[in-house]
Amino acid sequence: MSADKVNHGTAAEAVPVIELRGITKHFSTEEVDTYALRGIDLNVRKGEFVAVTGPSGCGKSTLMAVLGLLTDFEEGRYRLAGRDVGELNGDARAVVRNQHIGFVFQSFNLVGDLTVLDNVALPLKFRSGVKKAERHRRASEALERVGLAHRLKHVPHQLSGGQQQRVAIARALVGAPDLILADEPTGNLDSENAAHVMQLFLELHTAGTTLLMVTHEASLATQAQRMVRMLDGRILDTVQAAA
Numbered sequence: 001m002s003a004d005k006v007n008h009g010t011a012a013e014a015v016p017v018i019e020l021r022g023i024t025k026h027f028s029t030e031e032v033d034t035y036a037l038r039g040i041d042l043n044v045r046k047g048e049f050v051a052v053t054g055p056s057g058c059g060k061s062t063l064m065a066v067l068g069l070l071t072d073f074e075e076g077r078y079r080l081a082g083r084d085v086g087e088l089n090g091d092a093r094a095v096v097r098n099q100h101i102g103f104v105f106q107s108f109n110l111v112g113d114l115t116v117l118d119n120v121a122l123p124l125k126f127r128s129g130v131k132k133a134e135r136h137r138r139a140s141e142a143l144e145r146v147g148l149a150h151r152l153k154h155v156p157h158q159l160s161g162g163q164q165q166r167v168a169i170a171r172a173l174v175g176a177p178d179l180i181l182a183d184e185p186t187g188n189l190d191s192e193n194a195a196h197v198m199q200l201f202l203e204l205h206t207a208g209t210t211l212l213m214v215t216h217e218a219s220l221a222t223q224a225q226r227m228v229r230m231l232d233g234r235i236l237d238t239v240q241a242a243a
């Protein structure tokens with residue numbers, strides 16, 4: 001873990017990793033204004049595994065994009081690990097993204113002409129002072145965690161979809177982020193590979209990772225610790241998993 005992490009030690013445990021208050025976001029085109037988020041309040045504690053569900057178009061991906069500092073928002077406040085990140089400029093956002101957040105997308109988003117090892121090592125390349133040998137060491141470790149230590153030299157198209165998604169998860173993990181955001185991570189996978197990815201998330205959760213996962217599938221959502229249900233840009237309710 002890097003020294004600048006805010007959320008370490010027992011005294012800081014009470015500080016949520018995510019604190020959203022009254023977040024709104026709309027998209028304007030010439031024809032229509034779409035209100036994607038209409039006032040989102042959400043706290044996520046360190047180590048929580050939260051599933052976000054809701055019908056298509058209800059704002060799940062927009063919420064993930066706000067959380068990942070991939071887009072701005074209009075009203076409200078966002079604190080990440082105790083720090084106000086709503087007002088940061090582009091460069092500062094990129095640094096926060098790189099150091100504190102890991103992303104997993106439905107379509108894997110691996111770089112096609114890089115090896116598995118180099119794909120996973122990529123986020124570390126944008127951190128100063130991490131030498132190549134160290135980047136590769138950490139990337140191999142992350143790949144070991146997802147069960148792909150034997151595929152380091154392959155390129156993405158030589159792997160199955162499920163394997164590619166596990167590479168993407170290793171890439172999300174490699175920088176030891178405070179938070180992993182996964183938007184429909186099993187959306188392009190068959191049920192067997194989806195179950196494997198879910199198993200991996202459950203293991204990461206057990207190991208202490210804070211995880212938000214968007215999913216359509218109730219059978220996956222109910223395996224999380226908490227299920228946040230969205231509708232029309234709002235949080236409808238939160239369902240706590242049975243202990």
Ligand SMILES: Nc1ncnc2c1ncn2[C@@H]1O[C@H](COP(=O)(O)OP(=O)(O)O)[C@@H](O)[C@H]1O
Pocket residue numbers: 027028029034035036054055056057058059060061062063
């Ligand atoms: N870039 C965009 N431009 C215009 N409208 C958008 C854009 N992105 C999302 N929207 C709209 O915002 C709403 C929420 O979208 P999204 O967050 O992608 O929903 P979900 O992920 O739950 O399917 C939808 O009505 C969608 O059409």
Ligand SMILES: [Mg+2]
Pocket residue numbers: 060061062
């Ligand atoms: Mg979406």
